[in-house]
Structures are given as structure tokens and as C-alpha cells.
Amino acid sequence: xxxxxxxxxxxxxxxxxxxxxxxxxxxxxxxxxxxxxxxxxxxxxxxxxxxxxxxxxxxxxxxxxxxxxxxxxxxxxxxxxxxxxxxxxxxxxxxxxxxxxxxxxxxxxxxxxxxxxxxxxxxxxxxxxxxxxxxxxxxxxxxxxxxxxxxxxxxxxxxxxxxxxxxxxxxxxxxxxxxxxxxxxxxxxxxxxxxxxxxxxxxx
Amino acid sequence: xxxxxxxxxxxxxxxxxxxxxxxxxxxxxxxxxxxxxxxxxxxxxxxxxxxxxxxxxxxxxxxxxxxxxxxxxxxxxxxxxxxxxxxxxxxxxxxxxxxxxxxxxxxxxxxxxxxxxxxxxxxxxxxxxxxxxxxxxxxxxxxxxxxxxxxxxxxxxxxxxxxxxxxxxxxxxxxxxxxxxxxxxxxxxxxxxxxxxxxxxxxxxxxxxxxxxxxxxxxxxxxxxxxxxxxxxxxxxxxxxxxxxxxxxxxxxxxxxxxxxxxxxxxxxxxxxxxxxxxxxxxx
Numbered sequence: 150x151x152x153x154x155x156x157x158x159x160x161x162x163x164x165x166x167x168x169x170x171x172x173x174x175x176x177x178x179x180x181x182x183x184x185x186x187x188x189x190x191x192x193x194x195x196x197x198x199x200x201x202x203x204x205x206x207x208x209x210x211x212x213x214x215x216x217x218x219x220x221x222x223x224x225x226x227x228x229x230x231x232x233x234x235x236x237x238x239x240x241x242x243x244x245x246x247x248x249x250x251x252x253x254x255x256x257x258x259x260x261x262x263x264x265x266x267x268x269x270x271x272x273x274x275x276x277x278x279x280x281x282x283x284x285x286x287x288x289x290x291x292x293x294x295x296x297x298x299x300x301x302x303x304x305x306x307x308x309x310x311x312x313x314x315x316x317x318x319x320x321x322x323x324x325x326x327x328x329x330x331x332x333x334x335x336x337x338x339x340x341x342x343x344x345x346x347x348x349x350x351x352x353x
Numbered sequence: 354x355x356x357x358x359x360x361x362x363x364x365x366x367x368x369x370x371x372x373x374x375x376x377x378x379x380x381x382x383x384x385x386x387x388x389x390x391x392x393x394x395x396x397x398x399x400x401x402x403x404x405x406x407x408x409x410x411x412x413x414x415x416x417x418x419x420x421x422x423x424x425x426x427x428x429x430x431x432x433x434x435x436x437x438x439x440x441x442x443x444x445x446x447x448x449x450x451x452x453x454x455x456x457x458x459x460x461x462x463x464x465x466x467x468x469x470x471x472x473x474x475x476x477x478x479x480x481x482x483x484x485x486x487x488x489x490x491x492x493x494x495x496x497x498x499x500x501x502x503x504x505x506x507x508x509x510x511x512x513x514x515x516x517x518x519x520x521x522x523x524x525x526x527x528x529x530x531x532x533x534x535x536x537x538x539x540x541x542x543x544x545x546x547x548x549x550x551x552x553x554x555x556x557x558x559x560x561x562x563x564x565x566x567x568x569x570x571x572x573x574x575x576x577x578x579x580x581x582x583x584x585x586x587x588x589x590x591x592x593x594x595x596x597x598x599x600x601x602x603x604x605x606x607x608x609x610x611x612x613x614x615x616x617x618x619x620x621x622x623x624x625x626x627x628x629x630x631x632x633x634x635x636x637x
Contacts, residue, residue: 156437156438156442157433157442158438158441158442158445160442161439161443161446163446163463163467168464168467177439180435180436180474181439183474184467184471184474187473187474188466188467191466191469191473192466246553246556248549250550251473251543251545252545253545254545254549257552258552278570279563279566279569279570280563282566283560283562283563283566286559287556287560290555290556290559291556310570310573311573
């Protein structure tokens with residue numbers, strides 16, 4: 150069976166200057182918005198024919214900028230100016246999430262995971278446990294295996310906030326993941342944290 | 354069929370009666386009658402065949418048409434493909450009459466870049482649908498074998514699958530029209546788009562929790578602080594400033610240095626272990 154040779158004609162308007170599409174139908178507004186966003190991305194392309202390239206390899210410019218931002222964030226962190234470090238990480242995160250959507254998702258995961266992890270660390274250094282916990286969870290969500298630091302950070306934050314049962318559960322899951330992961334030899338930190346949490350649980 | 358018997362008998366009869374005569378007389382004698390009887394005798398079998406084949410044909414035709422009508426009347430698996438509608442509407446949109454009459458520079462037609470964007474959106478929606486079909490196929494098959502679902506559902510599913518196949522082909526063709534070889538990668542790109550969107554949604558979900566977590570922790574922190582103050586006693590009010598943070602004060606100076614090393618060593622993974630263990634000591 151062929152695709153029906155029909156379609157529903159929608160009343161769309163195009164703005165001649167900005168070339169933005171608009172529509173009166175509120176049901177379509179989200180689709181139209183997505184379309185316009187993608188269009189802006191496509192117009193910015195400098196590839197032949199303005200065709201989105203295959204996902205890999207990506208345009209290296211953005212990656213370089215993100216790495217630069219992250220490194221200056223790390224430098225600020227080392228100096229102890231945590232708010233500045235967090236700002237820099239914020240910028241880098243925004244930059245990484247603004248990649249054209251057709252670029253490789255694996256790369257986005259990798260970058261965002263590292264950035265969220267670093268931001269979590271900066272929050273932890275300021276004892277903002279709630280923010281640290283959420284950021285560390287984001288980092289783990291993006292990269293579950295080979296992310297011992299991410300698991301450790303959230304576990305630590307939860308422990309500091311007194312959510313011990315949650316922390317024990319979290320670290321246990323983390324251990325399960327990481328013991329099967331690529332750096333098994335480094336799970337020692339997680340194990341120590343798990344012991345600490347269990348001790349604290351026994352005490353309370 | 355009965356008519357064939359007289360034909361044969363006459364033929365045999367004639368043949369037998371004139372068996373002594375030469376070939377020439379036999380041929381000369383026969384021609385007037387056989388053609389006539391031959392054609393009239395063939396008429397009935399052919400008629401029979403025509404009727405049989407014709408009725409079979411019409412039956413199968415009708416049956417098939419009815420079947421198609423039946424599947425067509427089934428509810429489609431997916432809702433209307435909005436991205437596809439948008440794409441085609443844009444293709445058929447004539448901006449000169451559609452809008453911007455007072456603008457001086459009128460667009461002759463919708464620019465290609467918009468059509469490309471619309472096509473990618475369409476491919477994205479296709480990817481989503483394909484993923485949905487693939488994930489549900491296994492389960493549906495098992496259910497069908499067990500008789501838990503009706504045949505109608507399976508018909509709907511098969512129809513959706515066929516439609517998707519044609520739809521994908523159509524998108525690839527359209528993409529190749531814009532630029533040769535784009536058709537080969539457009540679905541790769543669309544797949545990454547899909548993945549990226551999933552990632553962003555997930556992160557947004559997680560970050561949404563922050564506000565409530567934060568509020569909860571602030572409240573709890575305030576509680577701990579007041580408890581702590583009560584324990585320490587109002588007389589030692591000078592100490593209350595240092596106790597503003599609920600966590601042990603030892604923690605901070607010890608940790609900051611070590612973690613500086615940790616974050617820095619984020620890129621080379623080898624150094625992580627050492628830094629981590631150091632950090633741990635600092636934290637404890």
C-alpha cells in the first residue's frame with residue numbers, strides 16, 4: 150500500500166523578511182517553533198548546498214570553545230573562586246546544549262556529563278549539597294558507566310544532607326554499574342563511601 | 354462436452370469408411386464439414402472457461418477491494434503526520450499571494466532552507482514512529498500468537514509498517530532532490546536529533562527537581578541550625594556565627610585544595626584515582 154497521495158493543507162504564512170513561518174493554529178505552534186529553530190540552524194551552515202552533514206565528524210569549533218570554557222572553569226575552581234567557576238561551567242553547558250541538534254548525541258552526552266560533574270564539584274566545594282546532588286545525578290544520567298566520580302558526588306551530597314537511606318541505595322547502584330565498568334580498580338572510593346554511609350545508618 | 358462425442362464419432366466413421374481411399378480423396382472429402390463442427394464444438398468449452406475464469410476474477414477482485422476497504426476503514430496506527438502536512442503545505446505555499454502583500458520584496462517561492470528544515474522535522478517524526486513500531490512489534494506478535502489481541506490490531510499494525518516504509522522512501526527521494534546523497538544521511542541526522550532531544554528532556558526533568566530539593570534542604574538546614582543553637586546554648590552566641598553552616602567546619606579547608614587537583618585531572622583519566630582518594634581523605 151502506498152502512502153496516501155494526500156495531505157492536509159495547513160494555512161501557513163511566511164514572513165518575507167525573516168522567512169519565519171507562522172501559523173494561526175495553536176495546535177501546531179510547537180511544531181512550527183521547532184521548525185523555525187531548525188531553520189535558523191540550517192541557515193547558519195556553511196557546508197555545500199547547506200545540507201546538514203552526517204553526525205560524525207562534528208564541527209570542531211564548538212568543541213574547542215567548550216573545552217576552553219571548561220578549562221578556565223577548572224582554573225577558577227583551583228583558585229577557589231567557586232561562583233566564577235560555576236558561571237564558566239554554566240556557559241559551557243549552555244554552549245554544549247546549543248549544538249545543532251543533528252550532531253552526534255554521544256559527544257553531547259560525554260561533554261555534558263563532564264561539565265555537570267565539574268559543576269557539581271564546584272557546588273560541593275561551597276557546600277551547596279542540593280545543587281551538587283542534582284548536577285551529579287545529571288552527570289550520571291548522561292554517562293552511567295565509567296563515571297565513578299559522578300556516583301560518588303551524589304552519594305556524598307545525599308549523605309551530607311542526611312538522606313542516608315537514599316545515599317546507601319544510590320551508592321549501591323553505582324557500585325553495581327562500576328564493578329562491571331571499565332575502571333573497576335577505582336571503585337575503592339565508592340566502597341569506602343558506602344561503608345561510611347552504612348556506619349552512619351547504624352548509628353542513627 | 355457432449356458435443357465432442359458426435360464429432361469424434363463422425364470423424365472416426367468417415368475415416369473408417371474411406372480407409373481404403375487415398376489421402377487425396379480423404380482431404381478432398383473432409384474440409385467442408387470439420388472446420389464448422391470444430392469451431393462450434395470449441396465454442397462451448399471456451400465459453401465455459403471464460404465464465405469460470407471471469408467469475409473467479411470478479412470474485413477475487415471484489416474480495417480484494419472489500420478487503421482493502423476494510424483495512425482502509427480501520428483506525429490508523431498513528432495520528433496524522435503533522436510534520437508531513439507542514440512540509441507539503443510549504444511546498445504548495447505560494448508566498449506571493451499568501452502574505453506580505455505590502456512588502457516590496459516578495460518571495461517568489463518558499464526558500465529551500467525552510468523546506469530542508471521541514472523535511473528534517475518530517476524525518477525526525479518518522480524516526481520516532483519507526484522506533485515505536487519496532488519496539489511494539491515483538492510484543493504484538495507474542496500477544497497475537499497467544500490470541501490475546503485480535504487480528505484487526507495486527508492488520509492495523511501491518512498497514513502502519515507498510516506506510517512507514519513508503520514514507521521513508523519518499524523522504525529519501527525528497528532529500529536526494531535537494532542535494533545528491535543527502536538521502537543516505539538524513540535519517541542518521543534525524544536519529545541523532547531524536548537522541549539529543551531525549552537527552553535534553555531527561556536533563557530538564559532532573560534539573561526541575563532542583564527547586565524542590567533546594568527548598569527542602571534549606572528548611573532542613575534551618576532546622577539543624579536551630580537545633581544546634583539550642584544545644585550550644587544561647588550564652589555562647591559568638592559561636593553561632595561559625596556554626597552557620599551545618600557541616601563540620603573542618604571539611605572546607607581540607608577539601609578545596611585537593612579537589613582543585615581532582616577537577617583539573619578531569620581530562621586525563623589516569624590521574625583520577627589518586628586525586629579521588631586524596632579528596633576522600635580531605636573529606637573525612
